[in-house]
Amino acid sequence: MDFYAFPPIAAVLDGAYTVLMGLAGLLEPLIGVTSAAAAIVLITLLVRAALIPTAVSMAKGEQTRARLAPKMQAIQQKHKNNxxxxxxxxxxxxxxxGTSPLAGCLPMLVQAPVVGVIYALFILPTVNGHPNDLLTETFGGVPLGSSFAGQLVQGTLTGPTLAVFAVLVLVIAVVAEVTRRVFRPVAGAASLPSVAPASGAPGPAAMPNLGRALGFLQYVTAVIALFVPLAAGLYLATTVIWTLGQRMLLRRRYPLPVPPAAPA
Structure with a gap:
C-alpha cells in the first residue's frame, strides 16, 4: 500500500504543494529560478515564527529548571535509597x-511533520494524482529533489551538487559549533554534587550532559542533510540558524542563574 496515496495524507501533501507552488510563483518575478528554494526558506521562517510562543515557554522552563537544581539535588540526596x-x-x-523535564520537546515534535511533508514533496513524481512540478525546480543549478547520497550512490554526482551540499553542511556545522560554544554548561556547574537517581529521572547533574547531547544533535543534522533532498536540507539549515539566533535572544531575556562557586 502506498502511504502517500492514503486520502488524508494525499490531501495534506496536495495542499502543501499548492501553497509552495503559489509562493514560488509570487517570488519568481523577483528572484527567478531560485523561487521554489526561497519559498521553502520562507515557509521555514513562518513555521518558526508561529512557534515563538513555545520557544518563550521553553526558555522560561529552562530558567525554572536551572533555579530548581539545588532543590532537585536535595531531593536526590534525601531519597537516593528510595x-x-x-x-x-x-x-x-x-x-x-509548572514545568516539566520534557518541556523542550514541543517545537521538535511540531516541526517533524513539516520536514516530512517537504521531504515527500521532493521525492514523489506525482502528488494526489497530478505531476509534481516541484521536481523541476533547482537551487544553484541542483534539482531540489536530489540528494548528495543519492547521486553519490548512483555515480551521477556533479560539481554543482558537491558545492551546494558542501556549503549547506558547512553552514549547519558552523551553527552547531557556535551553539556548542555559546551554550556550553556554565562554569561551576560541574562542581555540584552528582547523584544519579535509580529511577532514571533527569537530575541537575545530568543537565550539562543533556546540553552536550543537544549540541551533538546539530552535527547529526549536518549528516542528515547529505541524505535528504536538497529542499529538506534547506529547511534544516534555515531552522538551525533561526534556532541559534532565537536561543541567544531568549537567553538574554531569561538568563540562567549562576551556580554558586565550589568551596575551596
Missing part, C-alpha cells in the same frame, strides 16, 4: 513550579 519516592518528589517539584 527510587519510587524520589521519582514522586521530583515530579511534584516540577508540577508545583
Amino acid at each position: 527510587p519510587e519516592k524520589l521519582q514522586r518528589e521530583m515530579m511534584k517539584l516540577y508540577a508545583d513550579e
Whole structure:
C-alpha cells in the first residue's frame, strides 16, 4: 500500500504543494529560478515564527529548571535509597513550579511533520494524482529533489551538487559549533554534587550532559542533510540558524542563574 496515496495524507501533501507552488510563483518575478528554494526558506521562517510562543515557554522552563537544581539535588540526596519516592518528589517539584523535564520537546515534535511533508514533496513524481512540478525546480543549478547520497550512490554526482551540499553542511556545522560554544554548561556547574537517581529521572547533574547531547544533535543534522533532498536540507539549515539566533535572544531575556562557586 502506498502511504502517500492514503486520502488524508494525499490531501495534506496536495495542499502543501499548492501553497509552495503559489509562493514560488509570487517570488519568481523577483528572484527567478531560485523561487521554489526561497519559498521553502520562507515557509521555514513562518513555521518558526508561529512557534515563538513555545520557544518563550521553553526558555522560561529552562530558567525554572536551572533555579530548581539545588532543590532537585536535595531531593536526590534525601531519597537516593528510595527510587519510587524520589521519582514522586521530583515530579511534584516540577508540577508545583509548572514545568516539566520534557518541556523542550514541543517545537521538535511540531516541526517533524513539516520536514516530512517537504521531504515527500521532493521525492514523489506525482502528488494526489497530478505531476509534481516541484521536481523541476533547482537551487544553484541542483534539482531540489536530489540528494548528495543519492547521486553519490548512483555515480551521477556533479560539481554543482558537491558545492551546494558542501556549503549547506558547512553552514549547519558552523551553527552547531557556535551553539556548542555559546551554550556550553556554565562554569561551576560541574562542581555540584552528582547523584544519579535509580529511577532514571533527569537530575541537575545530568543537565550539562543533556546540553552536550543537544549540541551533538546539530552535527547529526549536518549528516542528515547529505541524505535528504536538497529542499529538506534547506529547511534544516534555515531552522538551525533561526534556532541559534532565537536561543541567544531568549537567553538574554531569561538568563540562567549562576551556580554558586565550589568551596575551596
